[in-house]
Amino acid sequence: MSAPHAPDSGLDDFDALAATARARLVREIDRSGAWDADPRWAEVFTAVPRHLFVPYYYVAVVGGHERRWGEDPDPAARERWLRGAYADVPLATRLRDGELVSSSSQPSLMAMMLVALEVEDGHRVLEIGTGTGWNAALLARRLGDDGLVTTVDLEPEITESARRHLEAAGYRPAVVTGDGARGVPERGPYDRIIATCALTCVPRALLAQCRAGARILAPMATGLVVLTVRDAEHAEGRFLHTPAYFVPLRGGDRPDSEPAPLGGVPRRARDHELFRFLLALGRTGLDPQEAYALWDREGMPERERYGITVSGDGQWAWLDGPEGPYTWPLRG
Structure with a gap:
């Protein structure tokens, strides 16, 4: 990847503008409290x-989308691109037929996820969903060893561009083209796995690639679940409080399911963000009327009351505890 052209005032001014914008973003994330638990x-x-x-x-x-580009011949357009790159918002980086297939996640959300991952020196980390490569670079910087980081994505175009971005920034983690649901066993075992794409269930192959006590953080439904791995057959954990919306994991045999009819569900529930979370989490094992009855009876429960258990050949979601009374199966 060629370096973006500097504005007319020169390369020094461009670098200064980038540093200023980056410092502003760091202050904004700091104010959000995202890394209070790990200021490193x-x-x-x-x-x-x-x-x-x-x-x-x-x-x-x-009417569509506008492309902002670091090589734009207009200096003002290049400055808009640069300032936008450091806004605390997700950025759409790859579209196909008008549909988003890859993005750079919101920086403050990325910071919160990385803190929740609880990375420590010497940990071997697998990232599922390479995106632009920025998250892999952040992990490599934190660990101080590029060899401890592996990132995988199904799309060759995504992994190839991520390699270029990483090289331009001076980082060389392992970038693998493949199905993230299958992991990258030859680079394991892993102490931490983080997904930056939404899962419908926990891919069983990942547990076998983890050390005992490993931590898996993944978007699921419209939340973030954090699992502790006991062994190749068992993992369990709860959702974090925050909402999270990610592009779905691609690859493998994961057909989309048709939305279940919402007849009989009151509008106040249909439009409520926490009910939509439950509806997504229960899409394969809880019909909308059952979901509404649970949600209403339990007082519109927050995300952190829900969790996931993987045991043997089965896995299920639950409210308040893995033994019930509210449990339902998860299927990919």
Whole structure:
């Protein structure tokens, strides 16, 4: 990837503008409290330049999307691109037939997820969903050893561009083209696994690639679940409090299911963000009327009351505890 052109005032001014924008983003994340539990991530986000990983991105406009590009011949357009690269928002980086297939996640959400992953020195980490490569670079910077980080994505175009971005930024983690649901066993065993794409269930292959006590953090439904792995057959954990919306994991045999009819569900529930979370979490084992009865009876429960258990050949979601009384099966 060629470096973006500097504005007319020169390369020094461009670098200064990027550093200023990055510092502003770090302060904004700091104010959000995202890394209060592990302030070491502030240095990481300060050191790894996001703009090198988003040489272009798309913003929604009336009638479609507008492409912002670091190579735009207009200096004002290049400055808009740079400032946008350091906004605390997700950036659409790859579209196909108008549909989003890859993005750079919201930086403050990424920071919160990385803190929740509880990475420690010497940990071997697998990332599922390479995206732009920025998250892999952040992990490599935090661990101080590129060889401890592996990132996998199904799309060759995504992994190839991520390699270019990572090289431009000076990082060389292992970038693998493959199905994230199958993991990357030859690079394991892993102490931490983080997914940056939404799962419908926990891929069983991942547990076998983890050390005992490993931690898996993944988007599921419209939340983030954190699992502790006991062994190749068992893992369990709860959802974090925050909402999270990610592009679905691609690959494997994961057909989309038709939305279940919502007849009989009151509008106040249909439009409520926490009910939509439950509906998504229960899509394969809980019909909407059952979901509404649970949600109403239990007082519109927050995400952190829900959890996931993987045991043997089965896995299920639950409210308040894995033994019930509210449990339902998860299927991919």
